[in-house]
Each structure stands twice: as structure tokens, then as C-alpha cells.
Amino acid sequence: MSLAAANLHQLHLMNQGFPPGDSTPSSNPQMTTISFYKQQAISLYATAVKTLSNASLEGSDAVGLYLTAVLLLSLFEWDFGSAGSYFTHLDGADTIVCLGFENIISLPWGPLILRSWAILRHTKFTRQLPFRPLEREKFSETDRKTSQLSSRVLDGTGNLQALLTDAFALRNRLVLQICSEKQGIEDHCALQYWRLWYSKVFGFPYASEVQGHHLTEMHKSQILDSLYQNEVQLRVWREALPRIAEPTIPHMPSNSNIDCRGGFSPHILHWTFLQHENVLNYLNYLMGRIISSREVLDLYLLDDNFPDPLLPLHPLIVDALSVIETLDPENSIKHDIYGNGPLWIFGALSTCAPDLRVVNYLLDVVLPRFRPFGSCGPLLETIIQETQIITCIKSEIERGRLTFLCDPDVVLTADFALDEESMVYTKMAVVGRHRQGFHRDVVAVD
Known part of the structure; x- marks a missing residue:
């Protein structure tokens, strides 16, 4: 369901007009379209969160799926104006990586999703107001570990x-x-x-x-x-x-x-x-x-x-x-x-x-x-x-x-x-x- 929510949201992002067959009368068809996508995506998003919270998956695939879903949900939260939840989801992604890094990186698609996590982790610092504490000013083992892990998976453009x-x-x-x-x-x-x-x-x-x-x-x-x-x-x-x-x-x-x-x-x-x-x-x-x-x-x-x-x-x-x-x-x-x-x-x-x-x-x-x-x-x-x-x-x-x-x-x-x-x-x-x-x-x- 989280992937379904993400797919619908991607459709909303890339849509440049309005859906075929949409004949809803409105003085502003573009705004009607945007509102339609938002309401549908939010409905699926709520179901996705509930599904994830009730899941009982185990193994490397499950850890990788959890990380993928959390990253998708964080992006969804940001685009729909919930900045606090966006940062909370990314903090959750950090925890998942710290606990399951070796399991995730062993997956065929693991390095790719870890690279996406590392890039998003750095990107969030440009989305926070500058008075928020910088990562390097936090003094904890978790912060040091996430920094080391992100360095392992970043190179070239990501770095x-x-x-x-x-x-x-x-x-x-x-x-x-x-x-x-x-x-x-x-x-x-x-x-x-x-x-x-x-x-x-x-x-x-x-x-x-x-x-x-x-x-x-x-x-x-x-x-x-x-x-x-x-x-x-x-x-x-x-x-x-x-x-x-x-x-x-x-x-x-x-x-x-x-x-x-x-x-x-x-x-x-x-x-x-x-x-x-x-x-x-x-x-x-x-x-x-x-x-x-x-x-x-x-x-x-x-x-x-x-x-x-x-x-x-x-x-x-x-x-x-x-x-x-x-x-x-x-x-x-x-x-x-x-x-x-x-x-x-x-x-x-x-x-x-x-x-x-x-x-x-x-x-x-x-x-x-x-x-x-x-x-x-x-x-x-x-x-x-x-x-x-x-x-x-x-x-x-x-x-x-x-x-x-x-x-x-x-x-x-x-x-x-x-x-x-x-x-x-x-x-x-x-x-x-x-x-x-x-x-x-x-x-x-x-």
C-alpha cells in the first residue's frame, strides 16, 4: 500500500494537465485536479501507514522494504506540507539503517536504496532552518554511526x-x-x-x-x-x-x-x-x-x-x-x-x-x-x-x-x-x- 500511495503521488507530481475524462466543472480545472490527487493520495497514504504498522515481516527483504517505504513516506510528507513528519520519518530511516545495514546492503537492490537514503539524509539539512542543530554538533554514537554508514555508500555524484x-x-x-x-x-x-x-x-x-x-x-x-x-x-x-x-x-x-x-x-x-x-x-x-x-x-x-x-x-x-x-x-x-x-x-x-x-x-x-x-x-x-x-x-x-x-x-x-x-x-x-x-x-x- 505504501508503494501504491507513492505511485499515485508520483502521478500527481508528473501530471501537467488533468486526468482523461475529468469533466468536473470548476472555475479553475488545474486546482480541481491537484485537489483530487491530494485527497486520493492521502487516503492511500493513511492505509499504507496502518499496513506497515501491522506488518510482521522478517529477514533482509523485510528490512529493505521497511527502509524503502519509510523513505517514500518521508517524501510524501514533505510534498504535502507535513515537515515535522518528514523529519521524523527520516530519523526512523536512520534507525533502520543502523540496525540493518549489512542485511540491506546484501540485497540485489540494497546498495541503490542505501544510496538514496544517504542522499536524502544530506538533503534534509538544506530543508531545515539553519538554527536547527547541525549533525556535526550532535554528540552521540548513533549520529557518528549514521555518518560513517552514509560515507560508505556515497561516491561520485552522491558525494x-x-x-x-x-x-x-x-x-x-x-x-x-x-x-x-x-x-x-x-x-x-x-x-x-x-x-x-x-x-x-x-x-x-x-x-x-x-x-x-x-x-x-x-x-x-x-x-x-x-x-x-x-x-x-x-x-x-x-x-x-x-x-x-x-x-x-x-x-x-x-x-x-x-x-x-x-x-x-x-x-x-x-x-x-x-x-x-x-x-x-x-x-x-x-x-x-x-x-x-x-x-x-x-x-x-x-x-x-x-x-x-x-x-x-x-x-x-x-x-x-x-x-x-x-x-x-x-x-x-x-x-x-x-x-x-x-x-x-x-x-x-x-x-x-x-x-x-x-x-x-x-x-x-x-x-x-x-x-x-x-x-x-x-x-x-x-x-x-x-x-x-x-x-x-x-x-x-x-x-x-x-x-x-x-x-x-x-x-x-x-x-x-x-x-x-x-x-x-x-x-x-x-x-x-x-x-x-x-x-x-x-x-x-x-
């Missing part, structure tokens, strides 16, 4: 995704550390300080969420060192890249760059790749480099001087924009269903490089290419939400404020979100800097 999400979590943690430091808050109080603030902002008990965890606070020097080690591993990945997967880079015209007034010159480079998968992998690599780069961090976050908007963009950022220019929207957008696809990268890039030239290009040139291919369901939701995030960052820049974190309220949903309006953010918690120092604020979303 690249892990490096990207680790860098993302570390960089967000650094932003909070720097901001609290500027306000005179000591390192060992930073996490609790931010949990209390976000709890007040969103009316959600994040401050008590970590009870029972033994946490070791990270100092700024430790975070910077971890980001440096992450960048070293990304360079190793790049050096090991087969020639066939490398981009072909055209000659850069001597007078080409991004216009200082917020627009682009016509000479944005269009890199070429032999396979589309290589484009996404290389974009993930560049995004990881941007997040981890001390030069980029110094430029926007760490330097005492406010960044000069007239200076040329950092070469890594220009490279990322060149790869974005190469993306095929119809194929690449599908990676945003379950994972960190290009739409997620657009939002992350905007917080790492809060520059009008970057956000204007993403809003005016790039995102319009993707909108026709996300007409309903989670893809439409992702496009709307990433557009809201980037628009919020743009508005803050125009106010003279650089936004490094932009956390929307929708991730706090505890129950299924059947109302289509729930896909739209209503407010965002922003952390950033202006010319007088650092700030934290709540911004209403239009």
Missing part, C-alpha cells in the same frame, strides 16, 4: 551532493555566529539565542526542540576550518572529473562582464557539456565552491567593509551564471522534485551573492524559462517559493541591506496542507547586514 549540503549548513551556521558575535553574544550561547529568536518569530517551540540532544557548540574558527576542508574535497572532486564530463568554455571577450548598473552585457558565456547530467553536477560543484570560498565569504560576510556594488562579480559567481545559462529547463527542473535541483540553487546563490546583478538576472531571465515546465504540484510550488525568496532578497538590497539567510514560515507546517494558498509564503525571517552593522528582522511577503 558531491553531500559536500554541497554540508557546506550549505556550515555557511548558514557561520552567518548566525557572525551576527550574534557582532551583538556581543558568546559562542557557546549562539545556538540557543537563535532558537529562542526564531521560536518567537514563528510561534514554534524550536527552543525546546533539542532537549535530549547533547550538543557541542562550534566556534567560528571551527566552522571556517570545516568550510575550508569542504572546499578542499570539492577541488579533489573537480580534479578527478573525467574529461568527457568537463565543460567546453568559449573565449571570454576582453570587454565582457556584468553591467554595474544591475544588468548583463550580451556576452554571458554559454558553456557546453556533452551530457545534461554533467551540467547539473558541475553547477552543484560551483555552488559548493561559492558557499565554501573564503574569498566570497570575505567579500560579503566577513570583511568589515560593506561590499562595493560596482566591483566585478567574483569569478566563481560568474562561472555559476554561465552554467545556469546552459541549463535545459525542461529536463533540469525535474531534479527539484526530491532534492536540491537548480531552483534551490537559484535561491541559495542569491543569499551567498546578494547582488542586484545576480538577483535581477535570475528573476528576469532565468526563472521565466522554468515557469512553463512547473505548471502544477510541487514544481509550481517550488517556482513560486524560490521566486518569493529571491524577490525578498532583491527588495532588501534596494533598501541597502544584504540578506544572507531568508527563512520562510511555510516550513513550519505540522499538518497536511490541502489549501493551495499554503504554497505561498506570508513572512520571512531575514538575517543580514547593512552599512551600520548586522541585523535580524521579519519581512512580510507580498
Whole structure:
């Protein structure tokens, strides 16, 4: 039944129109279709949960089936707005892997599902608000064991995704550390300080969420060192890249760059790749480099001087924009269903490089290419939400404020979100800097 629920949900995800023979009158047929899929999928989902709870299977096949079902259910929970249950299911998946790793990996399909688990395990750190405790700050045998097991099954593209999400979590943690430091808050109080603030902002008990965890606070020097080690591993990945997967880079015209007034010159480079998968992998690599780069961090976050908007963009950022220019929207957008696809990268890039030239290009040139291919369901939701995030960052820049974190309220949903309006953010918690120092604020979303 869990597989049936997942299959129906996949049909909902990939459906671009509405079911054959559906003649239900409605002023908005697309919304009627989405509602139909949701209600049917939720019905099967409830049966799936009951079936799993009553199962009495044994052996390697059963353990593998349990893990598969839990991963499917976690994805289902996320797409239907139940963030709390999503994280709970993934915690359950960690427990299953810790107890049955050898049994699962011995199955013909075991390594594949374990790799999916490891990727989802890292992906969840980009789906948690940055003040949640990082994995490396949890101090327990279970956390160490799951980290070791995920490393055993990840290589190549999976390892690249892990490096990207680790860098993302570390960089967000650094932003909070720097901001609290500027306000005179000591390192060992930073996490609790931010949990209390976000709890007040969103009316959600994040401050008590970590009870029972033994946490070791990270100092700024430790975070910077971890980001440096992450960048070293990304360079190793790049050096090991087969020639066939490398981009072909055209000659850069001597007078080409991004216009200082917020627009682009016509000479944005269009890199070429032999396979589309290589484009996404290389974009993930560049995004990881941007997040981890001390030069980029110094430029926007760490330097005492406010960044000069007239200076040329950092070469890594220009490279990322060149790869974005190469993306095929119809194929690449599908990676945003379950994972960190290009739409997620657009939002992350905007917080790492809060520059009008970057956000204007993403809003005016790039995102319009993707909108026709996300007409309903989670893809439409992702496009709307990433557009809201980037628009919020743009508005803050125009106010003279650089936004490094932009956390929307929708991730706090505890129950299924059947109302289509729930896909739209209503407010965002922003952390950033202006010319007088650092700030934290709540911004209403239009």
C-alpha cells in the first residue's frame, strides 16, 4: 500500500494537465485536479501507514522494504506540507539503517536504496532552518554511526551532493555566529539565542526542540576550518572529473562582464557539456565552491567593509551564471522534485551573492524559462517559493541591506496542507547586514 500511495503521488507530481475524462466543472480545472490527487493520495497514504504498522515481516527483504517505504513516506510528507513528519520519518530511516545495514546492503537492490537514503539524509539539512542543530554538533554514537554508514555508500555524484549540503549548513551556521558575535553574544550561547529568536518569530517551540540532544557548540574558527576542508574535497572532486564530463568554455571577450548598473552585457558565456547530467553536477560543484570560498565569504560576510556594488562579480559567481545559462529547463527542473535541483540553487546563490546583478538576472531571465515546465504540484510550488525568496532578497538590497539567510514560515507546517494558498509564503525571517552593522528582522511577503 505504501508503494501504491507513492505511485499515485508520483502521478500527481508528473501530471501537467488533468486526468482523461475529468469533466468536473470548476472555475479553475488545474486546482480541481491537484485537489483530487491530494485527497486520493492521502487516503492511500493513511492505509499504507496502518499496513506497515501491522506488518510482521522478517529477514533482509523485510528490512529493505521497511527502509524503502519509510523513505517514500518521508517524501510524501514533505510534498504535502507535513515537515515535522518528514523529519521524523527520516530519523526512523536512520534507525533502520543502523540496525540493518549489512542485511540491506546484501540485497540485489540494497546498495541503490542505501544510496538514496544517504542522499536524502544530506538533503534534509538544506530543508531545515539553519538554527536547527547541525549533525556535526550532535554528540552521540548513533549520529557518528549514521555518518560513517552514509560515507560508505556515497561516491561520485552522491558525494558531491553531500559536500554541497554540508557546506550549505556550515555557511548558514557561520552567518548566525557572525551576527550574534557582532551583538556581543558568546559562542557557546549562539545556538540557543537563535532558537529562542526564531521560536518567537514563528510561534514554534524550536527552543525546546533539542532537549535530549547533547550538543557541542562550534566556534567560528571551527566552522571556517570545516568550510575550508569542504572546499578542499570539492577541488579533489573537480580534479578527478573525467574529461568527457568537463565543460567546453568559449573565449571570454576582453570587454565582457556584468553591467554595474544591475544588468548583463550580451556576452554571458554559454558553456557546453556533452551530457545534461554533467551540467547539473558541475553547477552543484560551483555552488559548493561559492558557499565554501573564503574569498566570497570575505567579500560579503566577513570583511568589515560593506561590499562595493560596482566591483566585478567574483569569478566563481560568474562561472555559476554561465552554467545556469546552459541549463535545459525542461529536463533540469525535474531534479527539484526530491532534492536540491537548480531552483534551490537559484535561491541559495542569491543569499551567498546578494547582488542586484545576480538577483535581477535570475528573476528576469532565468526563472521565466522554468515557469512553463512547473505548471502544477510541487514544481509550481517550488517556482513560486524560490521566486518569493529571491524577490525578498532583491527588495532588501534596494533598501541597502544584504540578506544572507531568508527563512520562510511555510516550513513550519505540522499538518497536511490541502489549501493551495499554503504554497505561498506570508513572512520571512531575514538575517543580514547593512552599512551600520548586522541585523535580524521579519519581512512580510507580498
